[in-house]
Amino acid sequence: MTNAINFDSLWASVTSEPNHRSPYSVHGPDHWRRVERNACILAARTGANVNVVRLFALFHDSRRENDGHDPDHGRRGADFAASVRGKWFDLPDDDFALLQYACIWHTDGHHHKDPTIGTCWDADRLDLGRVGMIPDPAYMSTPFGAEIAAHGVIQPWLHLADSVLGCAATHHLK
Numbered sequence: 114m115t116n117a118i119n120f121d122s123l124w125a126s127v128t129s130e131p132n133h134r135s136p137y138s139v140h141g142p143d144h145w146r147r148v149e150r151n152a153c154i155l156a157a158r159t160g161a162n163v164n165v166v167r168l169f170a171l172f173h174d175s176r177r178e179n180d181g182h183d184p185d186h187g188r189r190g191a192d193f194a195a196s197v198r199g200k201w202f203d204l205p206d207d208d209f210a211l212l213q214y215a216c217i218w219h220t221d222g223h224h225h226k227d228p229t230i231g232t233c234w235d236a237d238r239l240d241l242g243r244v245g246m247i248p249d250p251a252y253m254s255t256p257f258g259a260e261i262a263a264h265g266v267i268q269p270w271l272h273l274a275d276s277v278l279g280c281a282a283t284h285h286l287k
């Protein structure tokens with residue numbers, strides 16, 4: 114049995130690291146929050162592990178070194194998560210393996226059948242609007258991700274995140 118994750122304090126710890134991106138970088142904490150929102154919306158229907166997808170949102174781009182070409186940033190994010198596991202948060206081994214895989218390979222444009230890994234990647238790709246790209250259903254791993262991408266905006270499904278995140282955590286959803 115693992116203790117519940119205190120996401121507020123975990124976010125404070127990760128974003129206070131000197132290496133984090135500026136808040137409004139296209140790959141910075143502002144993006145991480147939208148990925149978390151997207152992941153929670155998707156998880157309501159995909160059955161993804163909510164702790165894993167929320168941790169993915171926080172760590173997947175946490176070790177980017179720039180907003181351009183940085184092909185190893187997924188691996189560095191996974192290593193960073195491993196380095197603070199047991200100190201800032203904990204997760205059972207099987208779930209942690211999913212988190213590691215999702216972080217390491219999110220940079221390569223793959224699809225995945227596992228609902229948790231697929232939800233992580235779809236949540237990230239559904240935020241492509243921030244860089245002027247329209248999410249394409251063909252690049253989604255989950256049927257729900259493809260449905261949202263085909264619709265063009267995620268706003269009609271925002272309410273689904275509330276049940277997962279709770280009202281106190283919805284400040285970043287609008």
Ligand SMILES: [Fe+2]
Pocket residue numbers: 173174186187219220
């Ligand atoms: Fe990334």
Ligand SMILES: [Fe+2]
Pocket residue numbers: 140144148173174237
């Ligand atoms: Fe990302």
